[in-house]
Amino acid sequence: MITINQIPEFRKAIPIIERIEEAGYEAYFVGGGVRDTLLHLPISDVDIASSATPSEIQRIFPVTFDVGIQHGTVMVLYEKKTYEITTFRTESKYENFRRPEKVNYVRSLEEDLKRRDFTINAIAMDRFGNLEDPFDGQTDIEARLIRAVGNPIERFREDALRMMRAARFMSQLGFQVEEKTKEAVLDYHPLLSKIAVERIREEWTKLLIGRNRKGGIRFFVETRLFHMCPGFQNRDKELIDLALFPLQFQTPLTAWTLLVYFLGIPDDEVDGFLRGWKLANKQITNVRKAYHALKIRLDRFWDYALLYETGIKIALEVEEMITGFGMVNDLNHLLEMDKTLPIHRIQDMKINGQEVMHVLGFTRGGPYLGKILADIKDRILAQTLPNDKAQLKEFILKRRFIYLDEVYKKTVQVEGLHLMQETEDFDFPVLGTSALIEFVEDSCKEMMAGVVEEDKISIGTFISLQHSNPALLHRTIVVEVRVKALKEKTVTFSAVVKQDDTILAIGEHTRKVVDKQNFMK
Structure with missing residues (x-):
């Protein structure tokens, strides 16, 4: 007998059972709440089973919701809290090894408990704390065993998800699976393929954050259930490595991030893998951020750019994850960094898209806006550019050639000193290639003059140059250069040299931005 009045969750729900009984029906507390009470664990849900049908429950209580009425479940609102009440039932042949084709209501509690998955979940308790335990679930709780109610083959053929629930309960409770029940899982594990991925994912996530993850994953692998899950085929070794990882997973984010890490999923395949498990888009984004940050954090500490990209909430979880790799975390340093982070979001920048357009004299946006704002953001986070409106505007103006893919033109007068007197191909003076190289390099240098700090x-x-035509003396030539590629501190230019409509040469030039003092040394 349980002293029920000492358990607040049950005590608050006793009036519901009293009302049902006053109306002439039976009602009991059932399921995980009763099991966890016997294990002295916190109770997450209070479920009630009753001999009253859904329509009879609706007549007893003034406010109800049809959350699963086709399966005999009605939600009741009482004292601003909701409770699920399910009618005693038996179930006919199962459809797709998950849903019964027909639900039959019964007035017998034992008939209802007979359809449940495991003996530890087939215990009922009345409002006085007396237990109804027709399948000896209390003995299995004491022995820390997960045993199917009746014939395990029948239970798993009725609902194949129960095999995953066995693995999940191993992890959550630290129990072992009874031998015949385990043999049935091993024999019938292919039935799990009939279950919706979303339902499997719920059980798998709970397994990962359970206190006995090692035991749950070992069972999951040994019974070959893992073969029926997205992306797990032939990954038993990696799953066992995850099982042995010396860290208790506190959240689904930590669990899924470390799963992706141990499976060694390439960055560009993370989204596809997680979509295969039907994770929500927000979860996928967060796991991708955490996975990227974790790999970097294992090599070095955070910088502003990585912290901005990750966000402090996810970053703190990543900082906890590294302890499992034998590293010492530094949560205080990370929190201090977040306080001094120049910007926490793009809106914190002292310039926006409209202002950028105004600076450049444009009235319409385009891809250039994103490129400019991203570059400004990176420089603010790298602390090479102050987050000051005036300085940001000046900086953008200086770099407009780079941002807008505009051509920079330099006009040069061809003089005698630029010519070679004779070549193998020409018997009259022509513009020397060395002079052309100088023109191109000077043009690129000038273009960058207003850009570098x-x-x-x-x-x-x-520099590479293909010189193909001669130039006329005392005439001007035009050197046209534009930015071809920009990577960190290296800029690659494409160049075209013309005289009138004749192309004299084409080529490429690369310049690197370096510290002036170090270079002069």
């Missing part, structure tokens, strides 16, 4: 300098690291 005062303490920086750009130096040429590579």
Whole structure:
């Protein structure tokens, strides 16, 4: 007998059972709440089973909701809290090994308990704390055993998800699965493929954050259930490594992030893998962020850019994860970094898209806006550019050639000093290739002059030029350069040299931004 008045969750629900009994029906507390009470664990849900049918429950209580009335369940609102009340029932042949084709209401509590999955979940308790335990679930609780009610093959053929629930209960409760029940899972594990991924995912997530994850995953692997899950085929070794990882997973985010890590999913395949498990888009985004941050954090500490990208909430979870790898975390340092982070979101920047357009003299947006704002954000986070409106506007104006893919033109007068007197191909003076190289490099250098910071300098690291036509003396040529690629501190330019409509040469030039003082040394 349980002293029920000492358990607040049950005590608050006793008036519901009293009302049902006053109306001439039976009602009991059932399921995980009773089991967890016997295990002295916190109660998450209070479920009630009754001999009253759904329509009879609706007549007893003034406020009800049809949450699963086709399966005999009605939700009752009482004292601002909701309770699910399910009619005693038996079930006919199951459809797709998950849902009964027909539900038959009965007036017998034992008939109702007979259809439940495991003996530890087939115990009922009345409002006085007296237990009804026709399948000796209390003995299995004391022995810490998970045993199917009746014939395990019949239970799993009725509902194949029960096999995953066995693995989940192993992890949550630290129990072992009774041998005949385990043999039935091993024999009938292919039936799990008939179950919706969403339902499997719920059980798998609970398994991962259970206190005995090691035991739950071992059972999951040994019984071959893992073969029926998305992306797990032939990944038994990786799953066992996850099982042995010395960290208790506190949240689904930690669980799924470390799962992806141990499976070694490539970055560009993470979304597809998680979509296969039907995770919500927000969950997928968060796992992707955490996975990316974890891999970097295992090599070095956070910087502003990584913290901004990850967000402090996820970052704190990642910082906890690293302890499982034998590293010492530094939560206080991370929290201090977050306080001094220059911006926490793009809206914190002192310039927006409309203002960028105004600076550049444009009235319409385009891809260029995203490129500019992303570059500004990265520089603010790297602390190479203050988050000051005036300075941001000045910086954008200086870099407009880079941002807008505009052509920078430099006009040069061809003089005698630029010419080679004779070549194998021409018997009259022509513009020398060395002079052309100088023109191209000077043009690119000038284009970058307004871009690099005062303490920086750009130096040429590579140039290639295909010189194909001669130039006329004392005439102007035009050097046209534009940014072809921009990667961190390296800029690659494409160049075209023309005289009138004749192309004299084409080529590429690369310049790198370096610290001026170090370069001069």
